[in-house]
Amino acid sequence: MNKKIEKQGSVSQNIAHEKQSGKILDITSRFGVYGILIVLIIAGIFINSNFFSLNNFKNVIQAGAFLGILCAGMAFITYSGHFADMSAPITMALSGIVTISCISFGIVPALLIGIGAGVLVGVINGIVIGKFKANPIIWTLAMNFVVSGIIRWVYSNKQIYPDVESGGSIAGEMFTNISRTYLWGIPISVFIMIGLLLIGQFVLSKTRYGKQLKIIGSNIDTAKLTGINVSRNILIAYIIASFAAALAGIFVTSFGKVGAYYNGEGYDFRAVTAIVIGGMTLSGGRGNMIGVLGGVLTIGILSNLMTFIGIGTFEQQIVTGAIFILIVWINSNSLRKLGRDDA
Amino acid sequence: MKKIMFIVIALVMITAVVLTGCNTTTPAVEADAPADDAGDAADDATADDATAEEAEMSNLDKSLALNIDSVVGSDGQPLLLDLEKKDVPERPADPDALPEEDPLHWYDMEYAGWGAMDKENIPASPADGSIGKKVIVIINGDHPYLTAYSNGATIAAEAYGMDIQIMSPNWDLNVQNQQVDQAINAKPDMIILIPLDAKAAVTQFRRINDAGVPCIASNMLPEAEAMKYVIGWAGPDDWGQFRMLADVLAEEIGGKGGVAYVQHAPGGSPYFARCWGPLSQFAANYPDIVTLDKQAPGFEADKTKQLVSDWITKFGDELTAIVAADDSAQAIGIIEALKEAGREDVKVIAAGNSKIGMDYIASGELLAISYQSAEADGATPIKMAADWFNGLDVDPVYYLPKHVITQADVADFLPAQW
Numbered sequence: 001m002n003k004k005i006e007k008q009g010s011v012s013q014n015i016a017h018e019k020q021s022g023k024i025l026d027i028t029s030r031f032g033v034y035g036i037l038i039v040l041i042i043a044g045i046f047i048n049s050n051f052f053s054l055n056n057f058k059n060v061i062q063a064g065a066f067l068g069i070l071c072a073g074m075a076f077i078t079y080s081g082h083f084a085d086m087s088a089p090i091t092m093a094l095s096g097i098v099t100i101s102c103i104s105f106g107i108v109p110a111l112l113i114g115i116g117a118g119v120l121v122g123v124i125n126g127i128v129i130g131k132f133k134a135n136p137i138i139w140t141l142a143m144n145f146v147v148s149g150i151i152r153w154v155y156s157n158k159q160i161y162p163d164v165e166s167g168g169s170i171a172g173e174m175f176t177n178i179s180r181t182y183l184w185g186i187p188i189s190v191f192i193m194i195g196l197l198l199i200g201q202f203v204l205s206k207t208r209y210g211k212q213l214k215i216i217g218s219n220i221d222t223a224k225l226t227g228i229n230v231s232r233n234i235l236i237a238y239i240i241a242s243f244a245a246a247l248a249g250i251f252v253t254s255f256g257k258v259g260a261y262y263n264g265e266g267y268d269f270r271a272v273t274a275i276v277i278g279g280m281t282l283s284g285g286r287g288n289m290i291g292v293l294g295g296v297l298t299i300g301i302l303s304n305l306m307t308f309i310g311i312g313t314f315e316q317q318i319v320t321g322a323i324f325i326l327i328v329w330i331n332s333n334s335l336r337k338l339g340r341d342d343a
Numbered sequence: 344m345k346k347i348m349f350i351v352i353a354l355v356m357i358t359a360v361v362l363t364g365c366n367t368t369t370p371a372v373e374a375d376a377p378a379d380d381a382g383d384a385a386d387d388a389t390a391d392d393a394t395a396e397e398a399e400m401s402n403l404d405k406s407l408a409l410n411i412d413s414v415v416g417s418d419g420q421p422l423l424l425d426l427e428k429k430d431v432p433e434r435p436a437d438p439d440a441l442p443e444e445d446p447l448h449w450y451d452m453e454y455a456g457w458g459a460m461d462k463e464n465i466p467a468s469p470a471d472g473s474i475g476k477k478v479i480v481i482i483n484g485d486h487p488y489l490t491a492y493s494n495g496a497t498i499a500a501e502a503y504g505m506d507i508q509i510m511s512p513n514w515d516l517n518v519q520n521q522q523v524d525q526a527i528n529a530k531p532d533m534i535i536l537i538p539l540d541a542k543a544a545v546t547q548f549r550r551i552n553d554a555g556v557p558c559i560a561s562n563m564l565p566e567a568e569a570m571k572y573v574i575g576w577a578g579p580d581d582w583g584q585f586r587m588l589a590d591v592l593a594e595e596i597g598g599k600g601g602v603a604y605v606q607h608a609p610g611g612s613p614y615f616a617r618c619w620g621p622l623s624q625f626a627a628n629y630p631d632i633v634t635l636d637k638q639a640p641g642f643e644a645d646k647t648k649q650l651v652s653d654w655i656t657k658f659g660d661e662l663t664a665i666v667a668a669d670d671s672a673q674a675i676g677i678i679e680a681l682k683e684a685g686r687e688d689v690k691v692i693a694a695g696n697s698k699i700g701m702d703y704i705a706s707g708e709l710l711a712i713s714y715q716s717a718e719a720d721g722a723t724p725i726k727m728a729a730d731w732f733n734g735l736d737v738d739p740v741y742y743l744p745k746h747v748i749t750q751a752d753v754a755d756f757l758p759a760q761w
């Protein structure tokens with residue numbers, strides 16, 4: 001009898017311990033990135049006296065704004081358990097180049113068509129991955145390749161300029177000014193990034209769609225058994241991601257003053273890194289947008305700090321890549337130990 | 344039903360892209376205009392054939408009679424420029440032993456092909472004329488500069504009456520290696536190759552040479568060893584251009600100050616030439632100019648902007664000037680960061696001459712850029728090939744003419760080629 005009570009006590013202790021570990025893990029995965037950020041900032045203060053200044057932090061936030069906009073959408077895909085959207089770079093390029101092509105119709109129609117073209121990529125991705133169960137990485141990589149080819153073919157491998165395409169009208173200037181518009185000395189891209197992340201956080205945590213997406217990300221088979229329309233929800237996630245990518249593409253193109261197939265290159269890996277560092281697991285169902293913002297800021301501060309130290313570009317790439325690998329390993333390992341993940 | 348829906352959406356998307364892309368055909372047509380001129384020149388040659396007298400001319404005579412001097416690029420500049428040679432100093436016993444700030448440390452890179460290296464297995468010129476010859480040009484990737492390069496090569500080939508085929512590996516060395524084999528199997532009269540990688544170029548040119556196909560290297564400098572397998576190399580004198588730009592900058596900043604370098608993509612010759620060219624020039628002639636930092640952020644305007652913003656914060660007033668390897672995306676990032684920080688006093692020079700770079704020169708935001716005609720860059724190896732087919736002497740190295748574009752003469756170089 002006593003042994004039975006002891007055994008029960010030990011089991012309940014284990015459960016309590018597991019619950020506590022789970023809580024710590026949840027807190028770490030949700031907000032741990034801000035701990036890293038604080039450590040980096042403290043290190044920066046010791047490294048260079050100019051580091052801890054309003055101007056420097058403003059620069060970091062500004063530099064991360066385009067990436068943050070992209071992440072606000074791509075995080076939905078990661079949350080749904082579909083890893084990442086590898087067609088994000090070409091979605092960005094497509095929306096930018098189509099907008100410039102249509103600039104003669106006026107700035108608003110051009111922007112709508114440009115964003116529409118980007119969203120169409122998301123619709124195709126969503127249908128093929130959601131309905132036909134294509135591998136999300138392979139399919140989106142293929143999309144990136146195909147759409148890139150189409151753009152090069154259509155535009156004869158040339159880049160186009162908003163001032164030339166608009167025939168010198170005000171629309172061309174308005175387009176290039178999109179990324180150069182400031183509110184209280186801060187670019188509007190920063191406000192849009194924060195706005196999208198807040199909306200994203202609300203959708204993921206407070207709406208029925210967000211809760212369904214969490215179940216899909218945690219266990220897709222359970223989601224199906226509970227009657228959730230998985231295909232539709234995945235389609236919506238890809239539409240949101242492509243909308244954000246298209247928006248980021250408009251900003252990148254406006255900033256670069258040129259529409260070209262290569263706009264957006266490299267953003268895919270940086271976005272995944274920011275999302276993962278921000279505490280969203282690649283296997284889905286965990287994380288939040290506050291963490292994603294932390295991930296974006298961490299990447300910015302890290303790059304900022306490495307430039308201050310005088311670390312070269314290649315070494316910076318090694319460090320960023322190594323951190324990505326480390327975070328994924330820590331995440332997967334901790335979850336596996338708790339028996340909560342097979343990632 | 345699902346499949347039909349998918350196909351319909353895909354078609355709608357492609358149609359949208361095609362329709363919206365229609366607006367861009369105008370510049371393409373404009374760019375093609377000189378090709379028409381070149382075509383006219385070729386047509387003239389064909390029309391001349393009709394005359395009884397010329398019908399008796401050999402292909403070589405007809406080829407030599409072609410007048411290509413009037414052919415111009417899309418910027419209105421002559422397509423075939425007066426090419427330059429440069430003085431070659433004596434090679435140091437061990438260039439690598441010299442410090443990197445010494446211009447001679449880079450001897451084998453800057454003067455690749457000028458050395459006394461013997462050529463191997465170079466076929467003899469057929470000396471039977473350029474007309475009707477088949478040339479395959481393998482570029483290194485897809486980029487607007489290379490689109491203009493290909494345009495220039497095509498215009499020149501048409502002017503010389505040659506058939507031209509252009510291949511692009513899109514920055515993939517394995518694909519370029521396959522294209523080299525494809526080109527060899529096609530048995531052309533000449534292969535022109537822009538090497539993607541200076542070291543890999545040795546093997547590529549050796550393969551072409553072993554197959555008995557004459558070849559010319561273009562644009563990017565290969566390692567010196569590759570030069571023994573090629574008839575010659577033609578391209579921009581990046582080292583020379585950047586030494587000239589460095590002199591302009593040094594004069595502007597009074598021969599003193601801190602300079603930071605935004606570098607080109609690693610691997611190719613511009614990565615070294617556009618950083619170590621000016622850096623060694625400063626070290627040799629302006630000892631009060633110091634190097635603050637060197638970074639290669641790629642060709643993204645926003646990443647370059649972050650880098651330069653970091654430099655401004657880190658170096659403050661020490662930052663006097665920036666040398667950029669690219670006058671488009673990198674220049675945008677630099678200018679925007681300087682504007683935002685109110686540091687328009689920092690002088691910037693860059694490799695050009697894109698539309699964005701020339702717009703910045705015109706507005707005074709960039710101090711100077713190098714003149715590098717992409718179309719002439721593409722046309723020059725074609726001229727080398729034509730000269731070789733015609734039995735004329737061909738030098739081992741041809742440099743495009745050097746020139747620094749400033750606000751004073753930028754109007755002469757508009758419209759931009761890319």
